[in-house]
Amino acid sequence: MFQTVSIVALLVTFVGIALHWLLTPAGGTRCPVSGGIHVFSLLLIEQRSSLLGALKKLCYLVAVFCFLVLAITGFYPTLVKGEHISGFLMYIHATFAPIFALCLAILAITWAGGHRFTASDCPWLTRLLRRVTRLRLPADDRGWCCSFVVYKLTFWLVMFLTLPLILSIVVSMFHLLGTDWQHLTLAIHRWVSLIFAIAVILNTYLAIRLRMSHRE
Amino acid sequence: MPVLAAQKAAKLLGDESDGSRAHPLHRIPLYTESEKGGKGPLVDPNDPLAMPFSTQFTCGECHSYGTIRGGWHFNYVDSNVPSGRPGQPWLYFDSKLGIQVPLSYRAWPGAHRPEQFGLTASEFTRIFGRHMPGGGSGEITPTDPEAIGAQYASGKLEVNCLACHNAHPGQDQGGATGYAVQVSRNNFRWAATASCEFASVRGSVTDAGPTYDPFMPDETEEKAPRVSYDKKVFDAKGNVFMDIVREVPDHRCYYCHSDLYCGENEQKTEKWTADEDIHLTAGLTCVDCHRNGLDHDIVRGYEGENAHSHNETAATSSCQGCHLGDENGNRPTGGRLGAPVPEHKGIPAVHFDRLTCTACHSGPWPTEKPVLAKTSRAHRLGTINVNKEPRVLPHVWAPVFVKEGWTDPNRPAKIGPHKMVWPAFWGVLDANDGVKPVELAVVTKVVGGVLRNVVPAPTGDWSELKEEQVGEALKALTQAGQAKPVYITGGMLYELDEAGALKSREGHPAAAPYAWAMAHGVRPAAQSLGVGKCTVCHSTKSPFFFGQVGVDSPIASVASLVKSQYEFQKASHARTWFFAFSFIFRPWFKVIAIGASAVIGIVLLLYGLKALGSVAKVLSEQD
Numbered sequence: 001m002f003q004t005v006s007i008v009a010l011l012v013t014f015v016g017i018a019l020h021w022l023l024t025p026a027g028g029t030r031c032p033v034s035g036g037i038h039v040f041s042l043l044l045i046e047q048r049s050s051l052l053g054a055l056k057k058l059c060y061l062v063a064v065f066c067f068l069v070l071a072i073t074g075f076y077p078t079l080v081k082g083e084h085i086s087g088f089l090m091y092i093h094a095t096f097a098p099i100f101a102l103c104l105a106i107l108a109i110t111w112a113g114g115h116r117f118t119a120s121d122c123p124w125l126t127r128l129l130r131r132v133t134r135l136r137l138p139a140d141d142r143g144w145c146c147s148f149v150v151y152k153l154t155f156w157l158v159m160f161l162t163l164p165l166i167l168s169i170v171v172s173m174f175h176l177l178g179t180d181w182q183h184l185t186l187a188i189h190r191w192v193s194l195i196f197a198i199a200v201i202l203n204t205y206l207a208i209r210l211r212m213s214h215r216e
Numbered sequence: 217m218p219v220l221a222a223q224k225a226a227k228l229l230g231d232e233s234d235g236s237r238a239h240p241l242h243r244i245p246l247y248t249e250s251e252k253g254g255k256g257p258l259v260d261p262n263d264p265l266a267m268p269f270s271t272q273f274t275c276g277e278c279h280s281y282g283t284i285r286g287g288w289h290f291n292y293v294d295s296n297v298p299s300g301r302p303g304q305p306w307l308y309f310d311s312k313l314g315i316q317v318p319l320s321y322r323a324w325p326g327a328h329r330p331e332q333f334g335l336t337a338s339e340f341t342r343i344f345g346r347h348m349p350g351g352g353s354g355e356i357t358p359t360d361p362e363a364i365g366a367q368y369a370s371g372k373l374e375v376n377c378l379a380c381h382n383a384h385p386g387q388d389q390g391g392a393t394g395y396a397v398q399v400s401r402n403n404f405r406w407a408a409t410a411s412c413e414f415a416s417v418r419g420s421v422t423d424a425g426p427t428y429d430p431f432m433p434d435e436t437e438e439k440a441p442r443v444s445y446d447k448k449v450f451d452a453k454g455n456v457f458m459d460i461v462r463e464v465p466d467h468r469c470y471y472c473h474s475d476l477y478c479g480e481n482e483q484k485t486e487k488w489t490a491d492e493d494i495h496l497t498a499g500l501t502c503v504d505c506h507r508n509g510l511d512h513d514i515v516r517g518y519e520g521e522n523a524h525s526h527n528e529t530a531a532t533s534s535c536q537g538c539h540l541g542d543e544n545g546n547r548p549t550g551g552r553l554g555a556p557v558p559e560h561k562g563i564p565a566v567h568f569d570r571l572t573c574t575a576c577h578s579g580p581w582p583t584e585k586p587v588l589a590k591t592s593r594a595h596r597l598g599t600i601n602v603n604k605e606p607r608v609l610p611h612v613w614a615p616v617f618v619k620e621g622w623t624d625p626n627r628p629a630k631i632g633p634h635k636m637v638w639p640a641f642w643g644v645l646d647a648n649d650g651v652k653p654v655e656l657a658v659v660t661k662v663v664g665g666v667l668r669n670v671v672p673a674p675t676g677d678w679s680e681l682k683e684e685q686v687g688e689a690l691k692a693l694t695q696a697g698q699a700k701p702v703y704i705t706g707g708m709l710y711e712l713d714e715a716g717a718l719k720s721r722e723g724h725p726a727a728a729p730y731a732w733a734m735a736h737g738v739r740p741a742a743q744s745l746g747v748g749k750c751t752v753c754h755s756t757k758s759p760f761f762f763g764q765v766g767v768d769s770p771i772a773s774v775a776s777l778v779k780s781q782y783e784f785q786k787a788s789h790a791r792t793w794f795f796a797f798s799f800i801f802r803p804w805f806k807v808i809a810i811g812a813s814a815v816i817g818i819v820l821l822l823y824g825l826k827a828l829g830s831v832a833k834v835l836s837e838q839d
Contacts, residue, residue: 097805108819
């Protein structure tokens with residue numbers, strides 16, 4: 001079941017992103033090669049950055065790389081071979097996992113402030129609340145950027161899912177849980193990792209789009 | 217065969233229980249076998265030339281003998297019976313000839329059929345019948361006229377019901393005049409009688425004259441077998457009370473199913489220093505799990521046995537069957553016989569896919585080097601004049617953690633503890649590069665001639681062979697008409713090249729060690745592998761993966777070789793070592809993961825509270 005659901009969910013995610021990219025172009029070059037290099041440079045090169053900014057960028061890039069490694073080693077045996085992760089793939093998975101956790105912790109501290117929701121994120125929500133509750137909320141008639149809100153949402157979703165993702169594995173390493181609970185924690189890890197992966201993919205996609213829009 | 221069919225069809229008095237849990241009383245007449253193999257007259261204890269009683273016709277009066285002899289302990293000669301998981305073979309050895317070969321009538325990979333090795337059924341029975349409950353090879357009717365005549369004198373080795381079911385302490389299986397001795401003297405017909413508490417047998421078919429006829433006994437034939445019955449046990453009607461029990465006592469099983477592990481550095485270990493199997497300590501008996509009905513299709517107790525066993529308790533009599541039950545069954549079956557349901561706290565579930573239950577729970581605690589083990593059937597334990605030296609042949613190593621070659625087709629192969637022997641024998645290569653053993657008689661004559669000056673080891677260990685002697689023996693076998701002779705030992709195949717020089721090959725399937733799963737000596741949960749810490753197995757020096765299994769051979773240069781345990785688990789060194797090494801960092805992993813989780817949790821809490829504060833501020837209608 002997990003295999004089927006995961007394949008369908010990931011396919012829907014990628015197809016959805018592709019459709020979104022085509023239907024609502026973010027601007028910039030249309031050439032696939034130069035477009036790819038452009039996107040790559042947006043992710044890799046910090047254009048105007050202090051030392052802390054560079055470190056944050058480096059941390060983000062390490063996290064992205066770890067995510068790719070973990071996703072490939074974790075999903076490949078399950079989705080392609082229909083087996084549990086084992087052997088060298090598991091060793092690689094387990095090696096990169098703590099680095100990823102560390103990067104996520106650093107990103108949580110350094111990026112959380114920038115991802116706070118503000119009234120300007122969703123003016124229509126403010127207007128709706130003002131109308132319904134009659135509260136004295138600040139009026140803002142500007143349009144709103146859906147991508148930006150979803151980008152922030154996926155960030156907080158990633159941060160929230162990190163906890164069950166890490167703890168479901170760590171807790172199974174202690175002499176606390178019996179076989180049934182071990183199965184449960186493993187299932188939690190797998191299902192959470194699927195949602196987590198989709199959230200990270202969306203977040204990264206939106207980060208790229210927002211950067212591109214900002215440049216334009 | 218028609219007789220057997222009739223016996224199977226008609227139910228006899230004792231074939232079916234009436235439901236009473238009381239032991240049926242066995243005050244019974246003793247019948248002999250007639251000259252034509254049928255039911256003979258009753259035993260007359262006052263006759264100085266009395267014949268031995270026949271279990272076929274005595275026990276067979278009330279229990280269908282034909283059905284019983286189709287049971288697991290007796291049906292090994294029937295090629296139609298599924299062989300199941302490879303079990304312990306019979307080990308024929310000769311230290312001077314460099315032979316240690318696993319034999320079995322069952323189709324177990326790596327074991328050779330006795331006739332391939334040049335042993336007739338009668339010879340096989342005479343050598344190994346000491347630890348057989350009769351039947352099987354002992355009841356095969358030969359076709360060779362000479363062998364027919366020999367069997368007329370010795371009789372068949374009938375199923376010895378008393379070997380298991382006689383609860384009397386006087387039942388003598390391995391004593392000076394007991395069952396084992398009678399079998400070794402070709403007294404097959406007399407063996408069961410000699411084993412019981414109220415009869416004794418002297419003389420033997422082997423020592424009797426060539427004209428000896430057991431059905432026309434001659435009082436002057438002093439060396440012929442002679443039975444003396446204890447007249448006091450016969451009542452007025454000529455019946456005898458026998459302490460026959462349905463539930464076989466453990467000590468009857470132990471005669472054939474005991475083992476002894478020599479300690480580290482091959483020091484002899486006394487039996488009293490080891491604990492019993494936890495199941496026995498808990499009050500169970502062997503037959504509580506190893507059950508059978510009249511057909512004696514006894515449960516062996518391994519996972520997947522129910523795929524081919526007709527025994528209805530096979531599925532619920534494995535470790536999982538009792539302790540966990542059948543998850544797909546329509547009624548709960550776990551916890552049978554008070555079996556606790558294991559929690560396995562902290563053991564990742566992948567272990568249950570990769571390991572048998574016995575891997576962590578059975579056998580001696582693994583040490584850096586597996587120890588030499590002795591078993592009843594391999595080392596004649598429980599019989600007279602047993603060589604008690606730790607290094608006496610055959611050399612059986614245990615525990616060796618092997619990925620099972622045999623498995624239920626619906627399940628992946630699992631790693632479990634095994635006993636292991638390295639085959640050593642003289643053979644010939646066939647056209648397909650397969651190896652067939654050279655008949656023992658030829659080896660004895662030809663190889664024995666070449667190795668006549670080899671000095672036998674006083675301990676019963678291998679007599680050391682040199683590679684030059686192997687080369688000479690192979691040349692002698694060639695001259696004796698054996699095409700492409702080879703010598704298998706220690707995982708190597710020795711052969712002569714075209715120039716007549718000795719060369720060796722490693723990895724030939726015929727040289728692969730023979731391993732059979734060990735299940736007993738179950739330790740309590742508190743003494744299982746993995747209790748307390750993972751590094752019992754997952755460390756770069758753990759005996760489970762990196763223990764050094766000795767290669768066994770009479771050739772010194774081969775005997776000094778070792779194999780690591782992981783090689784028998786079909787695992788690579790790099791993978792096994794890397795995984796074990798990674799456990800050094802596991803505590804760090806835990807610290808980093810928990811620390812990162814804590815930080816992220818605090819950030820989420822902090823910003824969650826901030827968000828709540830903002831909402832509260834709005835709801836309080838402040839500016």
